[in-house]
Amino acid sequence: MTPASLPELLVALPALAVVMAALLVVLVEALWRRTIARLIDGIALAGLGGAAFLEALSLRAGDGGPAIYRGAAAASGGAAAALVRQDALAAFGGLLILVAAAFTVLVGGAYVARRGLRQAEYTAVVLFAAAGMLLLGAAADLIMIFLGVEAFSIALYVLCAFRSGDRAGYEAALKYFVLGSLAAGFLLYGTALVYGATGSTELARVGQILSGPDGGATAGQQTVGLAGLTLLLVGLGFKMALVPFHHWAPDVYQGAPTPITGFMAAATKTAATVALIRVLWTAFGGLSATWLPAVAALAVVTMVVGNLAAIVQADLKRMLAYSAIAQAGYVLVALVAAATGGVAAALYYLLAYGLAKLGAFGVLALLDGQGGGRAADAAANVADAGAAGERPAAGPRDATSLADLAGLGRTQPWLAATMTICLMSLVGLPPMAGFLGKWMIFQSAVDGGWMWLAIVLVLNTALSAFYYLRPIGWMYMVEPKGDAVPEVGSGASFALTVAVLGLVAALVSGGIVRVARAADAFDRRPPDAPAGLPPELGTATPAATATPAGTAP
Amino acid sequence: MSGLDPAFLIVGALAIVTAVGMILAKNVVHSALFMVAHFGLTAVLYLLLSAPFLAAAQLIVYAGAIMVLVLFVVMLLGRQEALLDEPIVGQRWLALAALGVLGAALVRVAALGVPAAPEGGTAVVPPAFGSPAAMGDALYTQWVLPFEVVSLVLLVAMIGAVVIAHFQRRPRNEKAGNPAIAADATEIPSPRA
Amino acid sequence: MIPLAAVLPPAQPLMLAALLFTIGAAGVLLRRNIIIVLMSVELMLNAVNITLVAVSRAMLQLDGQVFVFFSLTIAAAEVAVGLALVVALHRSLGSSDVDDVSSLRG
Numbered sequence: 058m059t060p061a062s063l064p065e066l067l068v069a070l071p072a073l074a075v076v077m078a079a080l081l082v083v084l085v086e087a088l089w090r091r092t093i094a095r096l097i098d099g100i101a102l103a104g105l106g107g108a109a110f111l112e113a114l115s116l117r118a119g120d121g122g123p124a125i126y127r128g129a130a131a132a133s134g135g136a137a138a139a140l141v142r143q144d145a146l147a148a149f150g151g152l153l154i155l156v157a158a159a160f161t162v163l164v165g166g167a168y169v170a171r172r173g174l175r176q177a178e179y180t181a182v183v184l185f186a187a188a189g190m191l192l193l194g195a196a197a198d199l200i201m202i203f204l205g206v207e208a209f210s211i212a213l214y215v216l217c218a219f220r221s222g223d224r225a226g227y228e229a230a231l232k233y234f235v236l237g238s239l240a241a242g243f244l245l246y247g248t249a250l251v252y253g254a255t256g257s258t259e260l261a262r263v264g265q266i267l268s269g270p271d272g273g274a275t276a277g278q279q280t281v282g283l284a285g286l287t288l289l290l291v292g293l294g295f296k297m298a299l300v301p302f303h304h305w306a307p308d309v310y311q312g313a314p315t316p317i318t319g320f321m322a323a324a325t326k327t328a329a330t331v332a333l334i335r336v337l338w339t340a341f342g343g344l345s346a347t348w349l350p351a352v353a354a355l356a357v358v359t360m361v362v363g364n365l366a367a368i369v370q371a372d373l374k375r376m377l378a379y380s381a382i383a384q385a386g387y388v389l390v391a392l393v394a395a396a397t398g399g400v401a402a403a404l405y406y407l408l409a410y411g412l413a414k415l416g417a418f419g420v421l422a423l424l425d426g427q428g429g430g431r432a433a434d435a436a437a438n439v440a441d442a443g444a445a446g447e448r449p450a451a452g453p454r455d456a457t458s459l460a461d462l463a464g465l466g467r468t469q470p471w472l473a474a475t476m477t478i479c480l481m482s483l484v485g486l487p488p489m490a491g492f493l494g495k496w497m498i499f500q501s502a503v504d505g506g507w508m509w510l511a512i513v514l515v516l517n518t519a520l521s522a523f524y525y526l527r528p529i530g531w532m533y534m535v536e537p538k539g540d541a542v543p544e545v546g547s548g549a550s551f552a553l554t555v556a557v558l559g560l561v562a563a564l565v566s567g568g569i570v571r572v573a574r575a576a577d578a579f580d581r582r583p584p585d586a587p588a589g590l591p592p593e594l595g596t597a598t599p600a601a602t603a604t605p606a607g608t609a610p
Numbered sequence: 611m612s613g614l615d616p617a618f619l620i621v622g623a624l625a626i627v628t629a630v631g632m633i634l635a636k637n638v639v640h641s642a643l644f645m646v647a648h649f650g651l652t653a654v655l656y657l658l659l660s661a662p663f664l665a666a667a668q669l670i671v672y673a674g675a676i677m678v679l680v681l682f683v684v685m686l687l688g689r690q691e692a693l694l695d696e697p698i699v700g701q702r703w704l705a706l707a708a709l710g711v712l713g714a715a716l717v718r719v720a721a722l723g724v725p726a727a728p729e730g731g732t733a734v735v736p737p738a739f740g741s742p743a744a745m746g747d748a749l750y751t752q753w754v755l756p757f758e759v760v761s762l763v764l765l766v767a768m769i770g771a772v773v774i775a776h777f778q779r780r781p782r783n784e785k786a787g788n789p790a791i792a793a794d795a796t797e798i799p800s801p802r803a
Numbered sequence: 804m805i806p807l808a809a810v811l812p813p814a815q816p817l818m819l820a821a822l823l824f825t826i827g828a829a830g831v832l833l834r835r836n837i838i839i840v841l842m843s844v845e846l847m848l849n850a851v852n853i854t855l856v857a858v859s860r861a862m863l864q865l866d867g868q869v870f871v872f873f874s875l876t877i878a879a880a881e882v883a884v885g886l887a888l889v890v891a892l893h894r895s896l897g898s899s900d901v902d903d904v905s906s907l908r909g
Contacts, residue, residue, distance in 0.1 A: 127752040128751035211880055219773070222895050235837075242851060245851045246850075252870075256862055277725035280722060622815070632843070633834060635839070642838075652852070676878070676882050680841070709828055713822065716825060720817035720818040721818055723812065723814040724813045728862070745869065748869050752866075753869050764876060775890050
């Protein structure tokens, strides 16, 4: 069953297509010695599109799906141990990551070109990061989780520091780097403890060994295993920006180039969430009674702190960063309720949320330079200043304050409309995809008996309306300052269009909900459940799908 | 189980001393030297734990490559302090308390040993355990995919390091519209005097 | 391979590693010199490596040692990017700023 040929390998590991595209971009740049923007974009989109096609193949694979196993000599336990498995959960998360990557390549390409930065390296590193995230989403082994996290984290450190000579970017990257490496240490320590507790790092095998006291696990194995889970939770919590581990997020979101901020908000969160789902439910599902209260508490703290802090922010990127923290809390609620359709809710919500975040940061990325004077050669000034060792002059400034949005409804009605739709979806107002996502999370929490958690979720949503609606007021109620109209590249506005259309499509069709529910069928371990379809796929699905999708429009 | 192995006792104590020295040293160079000693002691520990290949790799990669790189950067930058804000601003006591809790918890868990280990202990170690041949066999038969992923991470790090550190060394006379040509791959970054 | 190891109970190197990990975390959280912080991160990863080797030895499974090999490589990649960031930040500060900062320390 281990793939032998390249096509089989690609089906089992769509990330490979992205890696190949990235290598091709680097090679083209090195051989041509000049940047051919269209060629680079074309290669990148071809790779991402190919990977998306391969992901779509396994969207309905359930918990089977093609896998890559350890070598034939493997596994003292008998069955071959999977390293990565392209199941439906991996496919759903992977598609979202690929959309975010395509978006980042297109919007970011314009952003990078405007600053005279190297587009080929930018594109290649974005692709490498996406490949790492795909790998993380498909990881079936704790070591692959560690390597996937490191692969995309190292790429993101580089992307945060991509603006040459920009001190804020370097500081953001360093902060991200230090705390990210700290998280990597915790992640690896957790892996080591789980390995010591069970003798395996394969998630499914760990789950078998740890499932319940009658599953053969001793008390010592459970204690050390749970200690390992705690450390894994810390490590992945850093990546998801859950609350006690969120200190890096506002600074990094603010300091990083705006397209990268959107990429981090949408794609990183998706990949880390999928990995967390697998760790919690595939490997530790048998011990869920022990850790569920702790994760529920984490969800509450994350929601409340994120929303309260977002209200007082004046800087838009910081506001969106804290809101992203709060959103991670909502997703965590869904993970707590995973036994009652929570995984499908989390996936759908991540999709709605990711597209909205991409749209919001995309608008900000296209608006950049509004506040700092749009000198055409500003990028060259930065480079000269850097070479001369002087403090670099401010190049095109990223648009980050509420004032940058003033009067946008008049000067750029299209961008303003996009921003409005995205923000309304983030609040979860009824006609938007975000509403359906929140509804699904709410319902799964209520069904799972987590009524108080569902109530906290609703209260937090009301709280979040305060800060999400304020930028809309600035766009439509405040006079524009000056008469500068941002020039928006065609590729970039196309990508934005796609994002908005995606939001609308997600709203109109119940199809995505159904696909998300199919992805719910990953290899999980509630005690005594057979490896086949989980019950909710067979019975609860049609009714649950029809109700929200039917009432929303 | 028997008491402390004398060799382990000595190596372990020295490892703790060098680690504490590293994080307390005022001077970065002293800190780096403590670190080299610590990595060397770790290599000895690996030998004690039947990992001869890793002991050699530890010396070459950590004590060799990484620490030389660190020392090189220290010399390149000259004396420098406090480039970083405190990650947890003004909450040192909180951080110390958290660290105390963390350390106590980790040590207590570690005291449980390795629950998955076989019952009677593993006193007899096969002679080839941890040898380069055994490691190579495991790496290239069972762990090929992670091995390739790691090589990819190295490639990303290489591209990234070049982009971050090299990029600003562009010549002044370039045209704003065409920066990529000027930033030629043949240009070698030279440390500022 | 080395006879000394034959009688070593696994809990001792594990406890040593736990201590070293905590020391490394202290360095990351409490020091402000970025290079020392970088080295403290390496100290933490090194402690985890000791844990993995000890587990591998206790179970007589080579997998743990393979993980250490990966972790070594990842650490090297991290250090390369981290040091590049330090150099870039240092340059962007400009020489005068560095003098200011270092003169604070006397």
